[in-house]
Structures are given as C-alpha cells and as structure tokens.
Amino acid sequence: MRTLLLDCTYFPIKVVSWQRAMILWLTGRAEVVDVYEEIDIHSPRMEFKLPKVLRLLARHRSNRQVRLTRFHVFNRDNFTCQYCTHQFSMKELTLDHIVPLSRGGKTTWSNVVTACQKCNGKKGNLLPVEAHMHPKNRPTVPKWTPQLVFRLTDDDPLEWRDYLIWDTDLV
Ligand SMILES: [Zn+2]
Known part of the structure; x- marks a missing residue:
C-alpha cells in the first residue's frame, strides 16, 4: 500500500510507502486528504484508516528539474x-x-x-x-510536471488521478 504525497497547494510530489506516510502524519507534518476505506490499522491505543492521499502542511521547496533526455x-x-x-x-x-x-x-x-x-x-x-538555420522556438528548460515523473501502476488507487495533471498527448 502506498500513499500519494501532495504539497500544501495540493500539487503532487511523490509516492511514499504507507509507513513513511504514517510518520509524516503522526508527527504532525501532514494531514490526511483521503484514506483507504477498506483498511483499518489497529494499535493498542487507537484505530485509524491508512492514508491514501496525504498533504504536507509546510511549504515544500521543490527544486525538481526535468532530466535532460x-x-x-x-x-x-x-x-x-x-x-x-x-x-x-x-x-x-x-x-x-x-x-x-x-x-x-x-x-x-x-x-x-x-x-x-x-x-x-x-x-x-x-x-x-x-x-542559415535558426531554431523555430528559443529552447528553454521545461517546467517540471508530474505526468513526466509519475508512472501509475494498476495497483495504485484511481483517486490519485484527481491530483495529477494529465496531458492527453502523453496518455
Ligand atoms: Zn527538419
């Protein structure tokens, strides 16, 4: 089971293990946006659902760049x-x-x-x-977009797609 991690503006950052998600949540660094309804976690003192989507509370400084490929x-x-x-x-x-x-x-x-x-x-x-050959467009560094990074598998929850940006050309 994995958890989709969003930044505070609901922009997807990455997919983390549920254990990592629990640590972020239990230490107050993230809030639960969506849960796996069908999965209950029991501990001696509490009972809760496993987070499906988690949102970081602090502003996340992303320095991700698209790899030059x-x-x-x-x-x-x-x-x-x-x-x-x-x-x-x-x-x-x-x-x-x-x-x-x-x-x-x-x-x-x-x-x-x-x-x-x-x-x-x-x-x-x-x-x-x-x-006498000049490029049509001035080449720039492309903006990082999650659809270039995320490779969803069939096991991943469909609800994650709500948070990802889909470019129809790439699907
Ligand atoms: Zn040509």
Missing part, C-alpha cells in the same frame, strides 16, 4: 523539428546542438533542440548563422 527534449519541442517545423515520430528524430559540440557547444537545455535527420545532416557542424 532525448524524450524530454522531443516532448518539449512537441516532436517537431525546429528547423523544417514538421512533426516526426521519436525514432525519426535527433538531438541537434545549436552550437555544435565541435565548436564548443554544450549539452544543455538552451543548446539542444529537436531536429529531423535531414535537417540535422544539413546543418552538420555549422553555426546557425553559417547554415
């Missing part, structure tokens, strides 16, 4: 080549370094964009001004 770059750019602006499937896409690695460019969010194989090949080791 091929998927997350393609997803940020909506699977669209930033040069010819056509949409492609994941296996047809490549990562293009705007300033090529060979020219001192780094693998960072602001220097990596989605490119189809043809455009990437055409740009080669040239700078945008040399190739």
Whole structure:
C-alpha cells in the first residue's frame, strides 16, 4: 500500500510507502486528504484508516528539474523539428546542438533542440548563422510536471488521478 504525497497547494510530489506516510502524519507534518476505506490499522491505543492521499502542511521547496533526455527534449519541442517545423515520430528524430559540440557547444537545455535527420545532416557542424538555420522556438528548460515523473501502476488507487495533471498527448 502506498500513499500519494501532495504539497500544501495540493500539487503532487511523490509516492511514499504507507509507513513513511504514517510518520509524516503522526508527527504532525501532514494531514490526511483521503484514506483507504477498506483498511483499518489497529494499535493498542487507537484505530485509524491508512492514508491514501496525504498533504504536507509546510511549504515544500521543490527544486525538481526535468532530466535532460532525448524524450524530454522531443516532448518539449512537441516532436517537431525546429528547423523544417514538421512533426516526426521519436525514432525519426535527433538531438541537434545549436552550437555544435565541435565548436564548443554544450549539452544543455538552451543548446539542444529537436531536429529531423535531414535537417540535422544539413546543418552538420555549422553555426546557425553559417547554415542559415535558426531554431523555430528559443529552447528553454521545461517546467517540471508530474505526468513526466509519475508512472501509475494498476495497483495504485484511481483517486490519485484527481491530483495529477494529465496531458492527453502523453496518455
Ligand atoms: Zn527538419
């Protein structure tokens, strides 16, 4: 049994074990939002339900960042080549370094964009001004969103979905 942990603004943070959830609750750091109705916990002095969703009371400083991966770059750019602006499937896409690695460019969010194989090949080791190829959108660090992190299993309660943000493109 696991518990969905929300921050004080009801934004999902992560999934924790029920034991961890109990500690957060019993030490007054979190309040119960929803319980597993069917499960009773008995202790010599009290009886309670197992928390299904728990909300942290203190403000949680999240420094989560989206990991720089091929998927997350393609997803940020909506699977669209930033040069010819056509949409492609994941296996047809490549990562293009705007300033090529060979020219001192780094693998960072602001220097990596989605490119189809043809455009990437055409740009080669040239700078945008040399190739006359400029990315359609200025590449930025994507905002962390829980649907990129949460992988719900069939065993997880359906009610958790109420707290998660669903992007229909990703489901
Ligand atoms: Zn292209």
